[in-house]
Amino acid sequence: MPKLMGTVLLLILTLPLAFGACSSKDVQAKKRTVTVAGSTSVMPFTEKLAEHFMIDHRDFIVEVQGGGSTAGIQACLNGTVNIGMSSRQLKGEENILNQIIICYDGISLVLNPANPITNLSLKDVRDIFSGKIKNWKELGWIDRSIDAVTREEGSGTRGSFEELVMTDEEIDDGIMVQDSNGSVKEVVATDPYAIGYISLGLVDDKVKAVIIDGVEPSIDTIKLGQYKIVRPFLYVTREGLDDSAREFIDFVLSAAGQNVLKMEGLISVHD
Amino acid sequence: MIKKALTKEHFVKYILTAFALSSLLFLFLIFIFILSEGIPLFHKVGLKNIIFGFKWAPTKGSFGIFPMIVSSFLVTFGALMVGAPLGLSCAIYLSEYSGKKLKLFLKPALELLAGIPSVVYGFLGVIYIVPLVRNFLGGPGFSLLATSIILGVMIFPTVISISFDALMSVPKTYREGSFAMGATKWQTIYKVIIPSARSGILASFILGMGRAIGETMAVIMVAGNALRIPTSILDPLRTLTSNIALELAYATGDHRLGLFSTGVVLLVIIMILNYIATFAIRRRVLK
Amino acid sequence: MDIKIRTEELRLSFGKREILKGVTVDVYKNKITGFMGPAGSGKSSLISIMNRMIDFEENATISGRVFIDGEDILDGEIDEVHLRRRVGMVFAVPIPLPRSIFDNIAYGPRLKNKNSGRELRSLVQESLKKAFLWDEVKDRLNSSALKLSGGQQQRLCLARTLALEPEIILLDEPCSGLDPISTAKIEEALNELKKEYTIVLVSNNTKQIARITDYAAFFYMGTLIEYGTTEKVFTNPSERKTEDYIQGKFG
C-alpha cells in the first residue's frame, strides 16, 4: 500500500509530462488526419462519405463530429477543424470562409404513418408551427391536439425552415423542441399526432413525408424546381487548406462521392 | 542529539496543502468562467429581461428564461411528489417491518440503482412512460408528468437510502418506550420515530431535489422542451439544464452567452439549495 | 550513578487545567524508576513529555526543561522522531497494529531502513525473546497480531518497542488490564531489561512498584511529593501522604 501510494504520487507528478508527450500530434504522423465538424444534418452523410473514402485511402483518418452548423463554422474559423459542415448559408463575418456546396437537401415535413393526412398546404404548415392551428380537426382529422416538433435555436435545419416556410411568422413557444434530425424523427415515429420536419435524405419508413401544395418531396421534384423547401449542404474551409482535407473534398465532389450522396437521397451538385 | 531535518515531511505537507487547495481552485475556476461568460449579457440585456423575460429567441435578441426557471422548479416539485412519499414509505417499511435479510440485500441494491446512468432512466421514460401518458391522458406525452415520474423514480434510491439511515438511527429505547405506553406500531412510527428522524428525512428530500433540479439528459429526453410555462401537467416544458444542453453545441456569440447566463441562474439556485441542505444536515448533527 | 533523564520545574497544563505544577526529578541510568500516584496526579503526562508524545495532545502548554543525557528535549529544534527512537513507550492498553506479529515488531526497524532480511529477522527474534514472547509465537510470526491474547499483545508491544533499540523505555501502566500470570511475565522481562535500558514504570499498583523498581516517586495533584530509593519510600516515607497512599488509604 505505501509503495503503491508512492508510485501513484510519482505518476501524478510526472503526468503533465506524459500529457505533453502524448498530445503532440506526431504520434499519429503516419496517418493523415482530416477533421470535419458541424451540422448534424450533414454529419451522417459525411460519415458515409468518409467510410467510402477511407476504403481507397487507407492512410487517411477522417474524423467526423456533429455539434451543429454554427459550431462547425466557428471551429473552422478558429482552426480547430479542417472542414466545417453547414446546412445554412454563411452570414456576416463567416463569409471570409470558402464555401463548397457538396449537395442539395430537401426539408420534408413528416407525420406518423398512422396519420391519414397526406397533403398539407404551405400555409397549413406555417399555421401549425406558428400556433394558429392547434387541432387536427381543423385539418380534417380527429379532435386531437397537434404535437408539433421543431428544432432548437441555432440549428441549420431550423434556420432554413424559418426562412423557407415560416417567412415572417415566428415559431410558437408552446411547440416541442428536439436537438437533432434523429430525435425529431423518433418523436414523430412514436407519436401518432406529431408533425415535424427533417432532412429529406433521412426520411425512411418510420415516418411519412407530407405532400406540400400537391408536390411530393423527392429528388425529382426538387430537380424540376417544384419542391421549394430546399437548402444547400456546405463544406466550409479556411484559406490554406491542407492537402489531406483537399483530397477528401475532391473525393466528395467526384462522381464517386456524389454517387454516395445520391444513394442517400440527396441531390448531387452535378444535376 | 540530531536536530530537525524533516524536509521530506515539509515537502509532503506542502504537496497535500496544494492538493487541498486544488478543490478551491476548481470551484473558483468554475465560478469565474461561468460567471465571466454569463454576466456580460445581464449587463447588456438587463437582469430583469433575462430572469423575468418570457421570450427565449437568442438568435433574435430575446433571452428570457423565466419559463425555464418555473419549469425547473415544477419538475423538481413533481419529482418530490412522486419520489418522496413512495421513497419514504419504502424506507419506513424496510426499517420497521422488514426482516434482516431484506435489509442486508437493500444497501447494495440501492447503490446499484443509484449507479444506473440517468440516460437509461430517460430512455425507459421515452419508451414506456411517454406513450402511456399520451394514450391515457392526452397531450404529446412528453410532459411535466412524464418528467416528474422519471425524476421521481431516479431519486428513489437517494430518498430511500438516506431516510432509511435516519430511521434506523432512532434509538431502540424510543420504540420500546412508546410500545410500553400502549401505542400501536403505526402510532409509534407516526408519533415517535418519524419526528425524531425528521431532519434526516428532510435531508434525503433535499438531496433528492438537488439531483432532480440538476438532471439534464433524462429531462431532455422526456420533457418535450417547449419554451412556454406549462399550463397543465400534460404540457411539454424546458428546464434550465436542458436549455443549456440542447443549444450549447450550436451556440455562438450572444446565444452562447445566453446559455451561460442560464448557467449562472442555475448555479445560484443550486448554491442556495446547497446552503439550505447543509443547514438541515448540520442541525441534524447538533441534535 | 549516571542521571539519564532530568526534569527541571516542569509545568504542564491543558488549557486552564494545570496537570504538572513544577516537577523536578532525576531518572537514573540502568535502573527501574517507578512513578506512582492516584489518577490525575500527572504521572502519565510526565512520561509522555519525555518522548514528546505530548505533542499530539491538543492545547497542551509546557514550561520548564527536560534533559536527556544533558540535552534539552523541549528545544523546538530537536527532531522528535529521532527522540522517540531513543525513548520507547508502551501504553496502558495493548494496541497491536492490524498486521502480522512479525510486521508489528519490524515496524520501527523498517522506518530506519533496516529492511535486509536476515538482520531484520534476528532483530525481531531477539526483541521477542527479550519480551519473553518468542516461545509462544515463533511458529506463527505471520499470523495476525490481533489474534494474540491480551497478555501476549502487551508483551508484543514491549517487544515492538525494544526493536527500536531505544535507550529508555517508558511504560504507562502496562499491566493495568492484565491477569497476574501475564503481569508476572512482564515484570520478569523488565527485570532482565534494566541491565541494558533505563526504565520508567508508571503504575498505581503500589505492590508492583515495590516489587520491581529501584527508585520510586510519589505524585499527587501534579506535584512530586516524595522521591527516593524504593526501599526508603516504602519502609520509611518522610511524607504522611505517601504513607497513606502506600497503605491504600486513598488512590
Add this chain to the structure above:
Amino acid sequence: MRISPNFVDKIVKIGLNFQAFFTVGILIAIVAVIFFKGSPYLNLEFIFSSPEDMGRHGGIFSTIIGTIFLVLLSIFIATPLGVGTAIFLTEYTKESWFTKIIRFGVESLAGIPSILYGLFGFIFFVVKLGMGWSLMAGVLTITIMILPTIIRTSEEAVKTVPRNLRIVSYSLSATKWETVTKVVLPSAGPGILTGIMLSVGRAVGETAAVIFTMGSSLRLPTSLMDSGRTMAVHFYILAREGISMEKAYATALVLVLSILFINIIAYYIMNKVTSKYS
C-alpha cells in the same frame, strides 16, 4: 364511529407493504426490462467490434475503450488529489477557518450539477485552453466532477481509523507521513476504495459533462487530443436519435452490467481486506 388504532395499524401495514413492493418492483422492473430486451443482442461480437454506420451496425468496442480511457485517467488524477485532500484535512490540520473554507469548497463542488461541469469544461478546457473536444478535456472535467465524492468518502474512511493506531505509530518513531502511508491509508483502504468505485460508476454513466468536453467521435481515440465517445454518450445518441433500439438496449445492458460489476468488485475487495487481519 371511532376507528380502533389496531385497525389503523393493520391498514397501514398492508398499505406500506404494498407501496414498498410497488417501489422495489419498479426498480427491479427497470433492471429486468434492460436485461431481457438487451440480452438477445449482447454477444462477444457486439463487445469487440466497433460501431458502423453511426452505430446502426457493429458493436460498441470503440465506446468501451473511450469509457475506459476516460474513467481510468480521471480516477488516476482524482484519487491522489482527493485522498491527499482528505489526508490533509484529517491529519495535517486542526479545524480552523482554513479547513472550513476547503470543506465548503468541496461541498459546493459536490452540489454542482453535471451540466454545469459540462458548461465549464466546454468554455475552459475546450475553448479557452484550446484543447478542442478531446479525451483530455473530458478527463479533466470528469476529474473535477468526481473529486468531491472521493474527498468525502476518503475523509469518512480516514476518520474511522482509531486514533490509538496513529499514536502507536508515532511512538515507534514514525513521522506523520510514514504514519499516514503505513497505518492510516491501509486501514482506511476499503472505505477509500468504495468511494473510488462510486466515482467510477458516476463517470461511466455521465453524459452531460462528457458530451460537451470529449465530444462524440465514434473513432477509437489514439491520443489525449482525440475526441471520443463513451458508452453512455453512445447510448444517449442511439436512443435519442432512434438509430437502433436493439443496439440501444444492448448498450444499456452493458452499462448496467458494468455498474453491477464495479459494485461487486468494490464489495469483494472490501471484504477481502477487512477479513484479513480481524
